[in-house]
Amino acid sequence: MNWYEKLSEYFPIEEMKSKEHMDALLKDKKNVYIKEEGPHHVLMYAETETFIFIDYLFVSAQSRGAGLGRKLLTSLKAKGKPIILEVEPVDYEDTDTAKRLKFYAREQFHHARRIGYSRRSLATGEQTELEILFWSPTDADEETVYEAMKTTYEEIHTYKDETFYGDQYDPTDKVLVFEKERKQNILESFVATK
DSSP: OOHHHHHHHHSOGGGOOOHHHHHHHHHHTTTTEEEEEETTEEEEEEEOSSOEEEEEEEEOGGGTTTTHHHHHHHHHHTTOSOEEEEEOOOOTTOHHHHHHHHHHHHTTOEEOTTEEEEEEOTTTOOEEEOEEEEEOTTOOOHHHHHHHHHHHIIIIITTTHHHHHSSOOOOHHHHEEEOSSOOOOTTHHHHTTO
């Protein structure tokens, strides 16, 4: 099974970029958009001068719990930049969402509770509510994370969208919002259960 098939089997269709989109990012933005893969993992991320955005992190079922995910994150943390990623809110019918959140809580990620993020999938037309998690070696604030997410959305997620999907993603200000009020911390219950 190739890297794209592994990602497609694990991630919901509304969160997946097309293979053409990802291939173009790997070719056109090869100094920014990076793929690391091994027999039991696929890691896709964008690295700028100031932050890292994890687009996809897949660890095979047979390798989960063996420390591979932690090892991959440790190599990114060693770069000394904030790391940002998107996650689904907890779905108690899908035990993987809770396991993912517990993993990121153990890895000292924080929930960006002031960032609202709702993205329309061009594959399904569905609105998907996602949460932003981040890790920072320098205690980056949520405004910094918000600006990094705007850059990610504009430079990575919507890259040549009309070419690959025949449609455009919604404008950034319709997808990402910096809220005055903080949402409930989705990692709170997992921090206590380290």
